[in-house]
Amino acid sequence: MKLTNKDKNFWKKNGYLVVKNVLNEKQCQEYKKEAHRVAGKNITIIPNIYRKSKKFLNLCKNKKILQLADNLIDHRMIPIGDIFFFAKSDTNKESGSVPHQDNYAQKAEYGAFVACAVAFDDALEENGALRVYPGSHKLGEVKCNPKPNFVMNKKGQIIKALPIGNNCVVPKKFKNKETIVEFKKGDIFFFHGHLIHYAKKNISKKLKFRRVIYLKLIKNGYAFWPGWSEKRTLIDRDDFKSKIIRN
Numbered sequence: 449m450k451l452t453n454k455d456k457n458f459w460k461k462n463g464y465l466v467v468k469n470v471l472n473e474k475q476c477q478e479y480k481k482e483a484h485r486v487a488g489k490n491i492t493i494i495p496n497i498y499r500k501s502k503k504f505l506n507l508c509k510n511k512k513i514l515q516l517a518d519n520l521i522d523h524r525m526i527p528i529g530d531i532f533f534f535a536k537s538d539t540n541k542e543s544g545s546v547p548h549q550d551n552y553a554q555k556a557e558y559g560a561f562v563a564c565a566v567a568f569d570d571a572l573e574e575n576g577a578l579r580v581y582p583g584s585h586k587l588g589e590v591k592c593n594p595k596p597n598f599v600m601n602k603k604g605q606i607i608k609a610l611p612i613g614n615n616c617v618v619p620k621k622f623k624n625k626e627t628i629v630e631f632k633k634g635d636i637f638f639f640h641g642h643l644i645h646y647a648k649k650n651i652s653k654k655l656k657f658r659r660v661i662y663l664k665l666i667k668n669g670y671a672f673w674p675g676w677s678e679k680r681t682l683i684d685r686d687d688f689k690s691k692i693i694r695n
């Protein structure tokens with residue numbers, strides 16, 4: 449799978465790109481089943497599900513996805529974590545998100561951090577698909593008013609997700625550019641660390657879930673802030689065998 453110049457120009461202009469049919473139906477089913485196994489009855493956002501599941505660790509290393517990322521950014525991209533959303537309706541354990549730029553947490557140099565959503569359910573307006581402000585990545589870091597994202601129990605487990613994100617100011621000239629990005633299960637969606645985006649809470653009666661994982665990718669060789677709670681760390685892609693030199 450290779451991206452075209454049209455794809456790359458779209459990315460540069462808008463700060464996001466959907467790539468269709470990267471995973472098949474069976475794979476999506478398996479990932480959903482695994483996420484429910486990890487969550488048990490606590491159906492809420494799971495940061496770094498890869499630390500609880502070999503299957504998701506392997507998704508972070510997925511060759512097809514990482515090659516597409518390298519191709520898009522024109523740099524070797526290294527996974528540093530993930531976050532899984534069930535986006536379930538009829539629950540107060542998830543609350544959607546407020547406008548934000550993902551790089552506020554990673555604090556990487558401009559352009560070094562990219563997120564990649566992997567959709568396991570169709571994401572439509574009805575079940576709270578992501579909304580973006582095309583071109584807002586060119587603004588750099590915008591003002592924000594962060595609030596806690598999670599409620600945790602005494603053991604530090606997340607029991608409830610509050611509206612996710614750092615609640616940033618959407619500049620006036622971008623407000624009417626809000627675009628709903630719908631995609632199908634199996635599609636992936638790259639977005640720039642400075643692209644302003646958010647998602648409404650899923651309130652659909654018909655589409656009970658919008659399960660999606662966001663893989664977090666950093667340009668090889670670039671610094672990022674690990675974060676006190678997420679403790680992001682470099683994940684080996686396992687696609688590069690260094691020669692063992694024996695004397």
Ligand SMILES: O=C(O)CCC(=O)C(=O)O
Nearest residue numbers: 533535545550646647662
């Ligand atoms: O898919 C969602 O509900 C929101 C995801 C999001 O805003 C994020 O991960 O930065």
